[in-house]
Structure formats: C-alpha cells, structure tokens
Amino acid sequence: YAPxxxxxxxxxxxxxxxNPTNLDVxxxxxxxxxxxxxxxxxxxxxxxxxxxxxxxxxxxLQDTDGDGKADKSTVFVEDDDLVSPLGIAVIGKQVIVxxxxxxxVYTDENxxxxxxxxxxFLTGFGGKDHDHSLHSxxxxxxxxxxxxxxxxxxxxxxxxxxxxxxxxxxxxxxxxYNKSNQGNQRSDDGRVYTGxxxxxxxxxxxxxxxxxHNFRNSYETAVDSYGNMWQNDNDDQVIACxxxxxxxxxxxxxxxxxxxxxxxxxxxPGQEIFTAHWHQDDPGVMPVPENAGAGSPTGVARYEGDxxxxxxxxxxxxxxxxxxxxxxxxxxxxxxxxxxxxxxxxTTLPQDNVNYVWNDTGEDTRKWFRPSDVTAGTDGALYIAxxxxxxxxxxxxxxxxAFGRIYRITPKGRKLIAPNLDLTSTExxxxxxxxxxxxxxxxxxxxxxxxxxxAISAVKALLSSENEFVRARAVxxxxxxxxxxxxxxxxxxxxxxxxxxxxxxRALRAIAKDDARLAMLNxxxxxxxxxxxxxEVAIALRDVPLQDCREALTNLVRAFxxxxxxxxxxLGQALDGTKxxxxxxxxxxxxxxxxxxxxxxxxxxxxxxxxxxxxxADLKLRALSGKVSEGDRRQAVTALAFVKDRxxxxxxxxxxxxxxxxxxxxxxxxxxxxxxNDWADLIDWxxxxxxxxxxxxxxxxxxxxxxxxLPMAQRVKAAEELAKDPAGGKMLLAMVAENRLPxxxxxxxxxVIHTNPDLQVRTLASDYFPREGNKKRYSIDFIAKMGADDRxxxxxxxxxxxxxxxxxxxxxxxxxxxxxxxQKFDRVAxxxxxxxxxxxxxxxxxxxxxxxxxxxxxxxxxxxxxATLVLKDAGGQQHAFKKDxxxxxxxxxxxxxxEPGTLGLKDQDLADLTGYLLSFKN
Numbered sequence: 001y002a003p004x005x006x007x008x009x010x011x012x013x014x015x016x017x018x019n020p021t022n023l024d025v026x027x028x029x030x031x032x033x034x035x036x037x038x039x040x041x042x043x044x045x046x047x048x049x050x051x052x053x054x055x056x057x058x059x060x061l062q063d064t065d066g067d068g069k070a071d072k073s074t075v076f077v078e079d080d081d082l083v084s085p086l087g088i089a090v091i092g093k094q095v096i097v098x099x100x101x102x103x104x105v106y107t108d109e110n111x112x113x114x115x116x117x118x119x120x121f122l123t124g125f126g127g128k129d130h131d132h133s134l135h136s137x138x139x140x141x142x143x144x145x146x147x148x149x150x151x152x153x154x155x156x157x158x159x160x161x162x163x164x165x166x167x168x169x170x171x172x173x174x175x176x177y178n179k180s181n182q183g184n185q186r187s188d189d190g191r192v193y194t195g196x197x198x199x200x201x202x203x204x205x206x207x208x209x210x211x212x213h214n215f216r217n218s219y220e221t222a223v224d225s226y227g228n229m230w231q232n233d234n235d236d237q238v239i240a241c242x243x244x245x246x247x248x249x250x251x252x253x254x255x256x257x258x259x260x261x262x263x264x265x266x267x268x269p270g271q272e273i274f275t276a277h278w279h280q281d282d283p284g285v286m287p288v289p290e291n292a293g294a295g296s297p298t299g300v301a302r303y304e305g306d307x308x309x310x311x312x313x314x315x316x317x318x319x320x321x322x323x324x325x326x327x328x329x330x331x332x333x334x335x336x337x338x339x340x341x342x343x344x345x346x347t348t349l350p351q352d353n354v355n356y357v358w359n360d361t362g363e364d365t366r367k368w369f370r371p372s373d374v375t376a377g378t379d380g381a382l383y384i385a386x387x388x389x390x391x392x393x394x395x396x397x398x399x400x401x402a403f404g405r406i407y408r409i410t411p412k413g414r415k416l417i418a419p420n421l422d423l424t425s426t427e428x429x430x431x432x433x434x435x436x437x438x439x440x441x442x443x444x445x446x447x448x449x450x451x452x453x454x455a456i457s458a459v460k461a462l463l464s465s466e467n468e469f470v471r472a473r474a475v476x477x478x479x480x481x482x483x484x485x486x487x488x489x490x491x492x493x494x495x496x497x498x499x500x501x502x503x504x505x506r507a508l509r510a511i512a513k514d515d516a517r518l519a520m521l522n523x524x525x526x527x528x529x530x531x532x533x534x535x536e537v538a539i540a541l542r543d544v545p546l547q548d549c550r551e552a553l554t555n556l557v558r559a560f561x562x563x564x565x566x567x568x569x570x571l572g573q574a575l576d577g578t579k580x581x582x583x584x585x586x587x588x589x590x591x592x593x594x595x596x597x598x599x600x601x602x603x604x605x606x607x608x609x610x611x612x613x614x615x616x617a618d619l620k621l622r623a624l625s626g627k628v629s630e631g632d633r634r635q636a637v638t639a640l641a642f643v644k645d646r647x648x649x650x651x652x653x654x655x656x657x658x659x660x661x662x663x664x665x666x667x668x669x670x671x672x673x674x675x676x677n678d679w680a681d682l683i684d685w686x687x688x689x690x691x692x693x694x695x696x697x698x699x700x701x702x703x704x705x706x707x708x709x710l711p712m713a714q715r716v717k718a719a720e721e722l723a724k725d726p727a728g729g730k731m732l733l734a735m736v737a738e739n740r741l742p743x744x745x746x747x748x749x750x751x752v753i754h755t756n757p758d759l760q761v762r763t764l765a766s767d768y769f770p771r772e773g774n775k776k777r778y779s780i781d782f783i784a785k786m787g788a789d790d791r792x793x794x795x796x797x798x799x800x801x802x803x804x805x806x807x808x809x810x811x812x813x814x815x816x817x818x819x820x821x822x823q824k825f826d827r828v829a830x831x832x833x834x835x836x837x838x839x840x841x842x843x844x845x846x847x848x849x850x851x852x853x854x855x856x857x858x859x860x861x862x863x864x865x866x867a868t869l870v871l872k873d874a875g876g877q878q879h880a881f882k883k884d885x886x887x888x889x890x891x892x893x894x895x896x897x898x899e900p901g902t903l904g905l906k907d908q909d910l911a912d913l914t915g916y917l918l919s920f921k922n
Contacts, residue, residue: 307380788915
C-alpha cells in the first residue's frame with residue numbers, strides 16, 4: 001500500500017544479498033548494505049540455517065541495465081570482525097561500518113570494490129551482537145560525522161585526540177557479551193551520560209562529543225540540511241515508542257538521569273506509562289510529544305529531494321519493522337521545537353497493525369515485511385531494506401534462509417535515472433551537493449571546500465535555489481570558505497527568512513574558535529524573534545561561564561513565555577549547574593517574582609526546570625499555599641524532590657504535615673522514594689528493627705544449621721522450619737540456588753515450601769521444588785478457541801493476578817500494568833505470556849537474588865543500581881542496600897510470575913481470564 005502517486009517495486013532480493021540491516025548509496029548510485037546473517041547465533045542455532053562462517057558481509061548492489069531492478073551484487077568485504085553490523089556509510093573511498101564494539105573504516109584506494117586498507121576508527125562501544133548497539137554514521141551539513149549507539153553499554157571510548165567517553169546504565173542482557181554495565185560514569189567533560197547516545201566526531205576521529213543521551217535504542221539518526229537531528233526509539237513492550245526531534249544535549253528520559261534506575265522504578269502514582277517511560281514529568285528531560293505506540297522502529301531519513309514530487313520534499317521517514325510500515329511525518333514548527341503527526345506512507349497492511357506483538361508468528365505473510373532501513377538514492381527514489389521474517393529482529397529468527405528484499409519507491413509514471421556526477425569539476429561538485437543522497441552530497445561539500453574562495457560564487461548561487469534544503473547546505477558550506485565566505489554568512493543573520501538566520505547561526509557556531517566573537521554572536525541572536533534560533537543560542541551557552549553570557553541569558557529569559565517546553569529545556573541547559581544558583585536572584589527580579597504564591601508562568605516553569613538549591617524555601621512556600629493550583633503545587637513538590645541537598649529533604653519532610661492532602665501525600669511518596677537514592681545520606685533513615693528482631697535471629701541460626709556439620713536429621717529439620725517462614729524461605733532458596741542445600745533435605749522442603757506465607761517464596765520454589773501442579777500442560781491453540789466468561793475471568797484476575805498487576809482501577813503495581821494489554825496482545829500472545837511467563841519477561845522485570853553480608857536474602861526486581869542497590873519484592877516492598885552490604889547478587893532466569901499450573905488454574909480459567917483482560921476498553 002502506497003500513496004496513489006507513488007509506486008513500489010521489488011528492486012532486489014535474495015540471493016543477491018541476505019538479511020539487510022542498513023543501506024547507503026555511493027556516488028555511482030549503487031546501493032550498499034550490511035548483512036546480519038549470523039545475528040544472535042546463541043539464540044538461533046546456526047547449524048539449522050544459513051550462516052557465514054568467515055564473518056558478515058558488506059554488499060554492493062547495482063542496476064546495470066537501467067530497468068529498475070538490481071542485477072549485480074558484489075561482496076565488498078567478508079570479515080570475521082563484522083559481528084551483526086547495523087550501520088554503513090559510504091563517503092568517497094571510505095566505507096564506515098558500525099559493528100560493536102567498533103567503527104571500522106575500510107578504504108578502497110583504487111576503486112576496484114575491494115578494501116585496500118582497514119582501520120578501527122573508534123572502539124569500546126558496548127552491544128556486541130546486540131541490536132541496542134552501534135548504528136550508522138551520517139555526514140552532517142557541517143561536514144562532521146554523526147552516529148548513535150543504543151543502551152547496551154558500557155561505552156568506554158577514546159577518540160583520536162585522547163578524549164574519553166564513559167557512559168553506561170544498569171542494563172545488562174540481550175547477549176552473552178553484555179554482562180557488566182553501570183550508570184553514573186563521568187566522561188572527560190565531567191558529565192554523566194546514560195543509555196543510548198547521540199554522538200558527533202570529526203572525520204579524522206577527533207572531537208568526539210555527546211549531543212544527546214538516555215535513549216533506549218534509537219536505531220538511527222537523520223541529520224537534515226538545516227542541522228536538525230531526528231530519531232525514533234523503541235519501548236519496553238508497553239506501547240510507548242517515540243519519534244522525536246532531538247534537541248542538542250537532549251536527555252530523552254529512558255533511565256533515571258544517572259542510569260542507575262529503570263523508568264519503572266521512577267514511575268510515580270497516577271503517571272501514565274508513556275509519561276513515566278520517558279520521564280516527561282521530570283525536570284531536565286526533553287519533550288517527547290509523539291507517542292508512536294507499540295512497535296519496533298528502525299531506520300530514519302529525511303527526504304530532501306524533488307523527484308517524488310513537491311509534497312514529499314521534507315517528509316521525515318521512519319521505518320517501523322514491528323508494524324510493517326514506513327511512517328511519514330511532515331514536521332510542523334511548534335515554538336522552539338516541532339510537532340509530529342504520524343501517517344502510514346508505505347505498508348503491506350490495509351490497516352495499521354496497532355496490536356503488534358514482537359514474537360507473533362502468525363500465518364499472515366504480509367506481516368513479514370520488516371523494514372530495517374530507508375534511504376534516498378542519487379536518482380531521488382526511496383530504497384527500503386526488508387529484513388523479512390515472521391519475528392522482529394534476532395531474538396527468535398524464524399526465516400532460516402535469511403531472505404531479504406529491497407523495495408524501490410518512485411513517482412508513478414516516471415522513470416528515475418541516477419545522474420553521472422563528475423567530482424572533478426565545479427559543476428559536478430555542485431550537483432553532488434544538491435543530491436538527495438546524504439553521504440553523496442558530502443562529497444560535493446568536501447570537494448568545494450577544498451577549492452576555498454574560488455568556489456564562493458558557485459556556492460552562493462545556490463542561495464536562490466527553489467529547494468530550501470539546498471539553500472541551507474550552501475549556507476553551511478559558505479561559512480567554511482574562508483573569511484569571504486564567512487562574511488557572506490554573517491550577512492545572512494539579517495535575512496528576513498527565519499530559517500536562513502537559524503542556519504547561518506549554526507554554520508557560524510560550527511566554525512567558531514574565538515570565544516569573544518561567539519559571545520557577540522550569541523548576544524546578537526538572543527533577541528531574534530525566531531524561537532528556534534533563541535533555542536540554539538540557549539543550547540550554545542551551556543558551557544559558557546555566567547560572566548561571559550549574562551546579556552544573552554537575560555535576553556533569552558525575558559523572551560520566554562513559560563509555556564514552550566522546548567525553550568524551557570534549552571534554558572535549563574543555558575543555566576546548567578552552578579549558573580542556576582547564581583542567576584536565581586536575577587530570575588526573580590526579571591519576573592518580579594518576590595511572592596512564591598504569585599509567580600508568573602515563566603518563573604514557575606524555570607524554577608521547576610532549574611530547581612536550584614536557592615529555590616528550596618520558595619518552592620516549599622509555594623507547595624504550602626492554598627492560592628496555588630493543585631497542578632502547580634505538585635510541580636513545586638516535584639522540583640523539591642530533584643534538589644540534591646539536605647534542606648530540600650527537610651522541606652519535604654515538613655510538607656508531609658501539610659493540611660493540603662495532595663501535598664502531604666505527594667511529599668510522603670517522595671520521602672519514601674528518595675530514601676534509596678538521591679537523599680539516602682541526607683537524613684537519618686535508620687530502621688533496623690526487622691534486621692535485629694528475635695525472629696530474624698532465629699532464621700539466621702537455622703540457615704547456619706542447615707549448612708553445618710550437624711547430623712543430617714537436624715539439618716533437614718532446620719530446613720523444614722526455614723521453608724515455613726517468609727524470611728527463612730528466601731534464605732533457603734538462596735542456598736539451593738547456590739547448591740548449598742543438602743540433597744537429603746530437598747524432599748522434606750518440597751512438602752512444605754509451597755505453602756509458605758510469602759507469594760514470592762512460593763513462586764520461586766517452583767523452580768527448585770516442582771509440585772504436581774507444575775506438570776499441567778496447556779494447549780494455547782485449544783484454549784484460544786474456547787469461549788470466555790468475562791465475569792468469571794474478572795474473578796480469576798482478582799484472586800490470582802491483582803496482587804501484582806493493575807487492570808483499570810483494580811490491582812497492585814508490582815508487575816506490569818495490564819490496563820492496555822488489549823492494545824498490545826491478541827489472545828494467543830496473551831495466553832503464551834501467561835502460560836510461559838519466563839519466555840518473554842518485560843524489560844526491567846527480570847528477577848534478582850541478593851544476599852547480604854548479614855545473611856539476608858531478598859528476591860525481586862532490580863529498580864536501582866547506583867551507590868545504593870534497591871530491589872522491589874513480590875509484595876511491592878522496596879529493599880535498599882549499600883554496595884558494601886552485599887555479599888552476592890545473581891540474575892535469575894525465571895519470572896517471578898507463577899506458572900498457572902502452580903496455582904491450580906484450569907483451561908477454562910485461562911480462557912475466561914484472557915477474555916476479561918482483552919475486553920477492557922477504558
């Protein structure tokens with residue numbers, strides 16, 4: 001399915017290549033791609049399917065006879081250092097392949113389509129053989145290289161000038177290689193970056209810089225000719241994917257800001273999943289206005305050509321492998337940012353697959369269309385790589401032949417022909433710069449830049465192009481054509497076109513080496529009527545000392561309306577760190593904000609975004625005021641919660657006594673939450689009664705007895721007593737997990753542990769002490785065809801599920817919220833998740849076993865892994881331990897959710913339960 005004025009044809013398919021992950025185009029119009037045939041062999045039994053034992057390949061595809069179909073494929077390289085490569089950029093003689101842990105540059109010196117040189121350009125990225133890893137390079141309009149990496153860290157990289165990137169999070173898993181990671185690491189710029197990262201580097205490998213962070217797994221970044229960055233990102237299977245304009249320095253909000261907690265740990269009472277998933281209610285997080293729902297987004301591109309017709313110029317393309325579609329967005333300016341509205345542009349389905357389930361292996365082969373990338377060719381056509389598989393990605397690849405396709409999208413009734421670009425002439429270089437293929441136009445940029453001032457006339461002529469993207473490219477290039485070219489760009493700061501002024505500023509900032517000149521530029525542009533330009537100035541001020549940017553800051557603050565979330569974030573960057581403390585009194589003067597109860601909107605917004613220590617007293621007064629709206633009081637309390645200072649914690653303690661119920665309840669939540677992280681050492685939280693109670697002392701003695709040299713009968717008796725107690729049961733399970741429980745005691749324990757008062761103990765006991773109920777086998781297909789009694793299903797939910805799961809207004813918040821499960825799963829997939837709970841655990845709900853040096857054993861979900869480790873047990877209680885209190889920790893393979901057989905559930909119970917869950921419409 002495509003728009004009526006476009007047509008889609010199969011341009012190439014296997015065996016010309018296999019399993020395509022990423023595309024690029026060279027100056028000859030040929031398509032290059034990376035293959036991932038051996039992707040996640042540890043999951044997919046390589047002996048049962050196509051494999052490349054010599055390593056993955058980079059392929060070149062060509063239409064030699066001009067009939068609109070590829071007829072020739074060439075293996076550029078097959079290299080055992082290529083492990084599931086996810087990105088390729090062809091920039092002249094250089095072929096840059098993204099294959100964690102390295103960016104590898106192959107150079108073809110003589111043009112024979114074989115590499116003459118191989119260089120590990122940058123290395124140290126996490127995510128080997130993992131899709132949350134290193135993605136493709138793209139040349140920006142400023143001549144620098146942009147690329148991103150997913151959250152499978154750690155990313156410990158040193159650029160060629162010696163600058164060190166150190167970034168990570170608490171996320172491990174996905175591959176056998178991703179076993180060690182941690183958040184709260186500082187790079188050489190003194191900043192903490194976490195999760196997935198957006199990076200930029202000079203073509204010589206120097207100048208590595210983080211431009212954004214805290215993604216889950218943004219598969220690719222599109223950098224348009226204005227210098228705007230665009231990305232998509234996937235979710236934790238909770239209907240919360242996103243497509244976003246990536247503001248420079250943006251924190252997308254996936255983990256906590258230091259990477260030590262999952263979003264689930266930070267989810268506050270009453271927060272919607274999407275809001276919590278991307279921390280949208282937190283200060284210091286960029287806006288994410290577009291919820292793309294369920295999915296598995298992959299490649300992105302912004303189409304800047306004219307060949308498809310005027311209405312497609314500027315469309316942002318986002319490949320969605322999960323929902324079998326290429327989305328189209330026409331970005332609309334909204335304040336200092338953009339609004340995005342999703343359209344199905346190219347798809348194999350008549351209706352959007354909103355109920356996408358990643359491991360749904362249904363018979364509808366239309367759903368096997370798995371677009372992994374989309375790019376523009378030199379001919380102006382779109383090329384779409386199709387991984388083609390019943391399953392998304394490599395978790396459970398079903399296609400044993402590694403079949404793949406490339407589709408070509410062209411205007412109906414028109415034949416598009418790739419141009420013959422002569423890079424040895426100025427005319428050919430100009431044509432290359434105008435080309436819609438992003439890395440091909442970089443060749444024109446580089447060649448024209450090498451001419452220096454001689455190219456100014458030809459490049460300046462492009463300023464009158466009908467295509468606004470071509471005009472923007474000319475501005476970026478002029479700035480790098482010596483002082484004469486730079487002067488031309490400086491004059492454009494007075495252009496009547498807002499976008500031209502914005503690009504001129506970015507072009508000048510990209511080459512600025514004189515801090516004094518940059519300060520003048522910032523002051524000049526800080527009063528511009530274009531909010532996007534003011535946003536750029538604010539971002540540029542982040543690392544500028546206050547004394548060097550006070551004029552520009554004041555101008556920006558005066559122009560802020562208090563409503564624009566993009567500008568709020570940008571001003572937070574401008575007033576980063578100690579600048580916020582120093583500037584806070586001036587902020588109050590600018591907005592005449594002496595009375596916290598009567599703050600205007602701009603003051604309210606910036607006090608929240610900046611949350612300086614100097615604002616604690618004002619925020620407390622504002623939270624206590626009945627004159628302030630409930631929403632604004634909530635924002636004031638939240639701002640206090642992000643101040644890492646003792647007075648803020650004390651203020652929050654005082655707010656728990658507020659007569660305003662909304663304030664006292666929220667303050668109580670924040671005190672409980674901050675006890676295990678930012679405020680752990682700011683208040684005396686001592687509560688050691690449970691640890692020193694006589695009952696705990698008794699359990700610890702029994703644990704010692706079981707492992708002692710006492711007669712076996714006494715050891716078995718001690719084990720039986722442990723099995724009956726909640727705390728003792730956890731200790732016992734730790735012993736059996738570590739093979740420290742005598743075999744002679746196992747039968748005795750099995751008779752009593754399944755009646756332990758603690759649900760968590762009963763659940764985990766099934767892994768080590770099977771009982772009769774566990775032998776029950778369910779036929780998912782049979783149950784899926786059974787009729788359902790929704791009323792009885794509700795009773796089943798209330799009895800067996802509501803302790804941990806929320807469904808509408810009913811239930812707990814220990815496990816994943818099931819309120820929207822009808823939008824995520826069909827009946828078969830939901831039954832599979834219930835019958836086999838360990839087969840597809842939701843990210844962030846993997847169980848851990850932690851044993852302390854005092855002998856305590858806790859099972860639960862890891863919600864924080866910083867200086868303090870926090871587990872949430874199956875009862876919803878959080879347990880916090882300092883790192884030096886922990887003896888051992890182990891991630892367990894099985895879900896804490898009990899299998900239905902252990903609960904005695906029958907086939908009809910499951911049919912009724914799924915009927916009830918899927919009928920929910922609120």
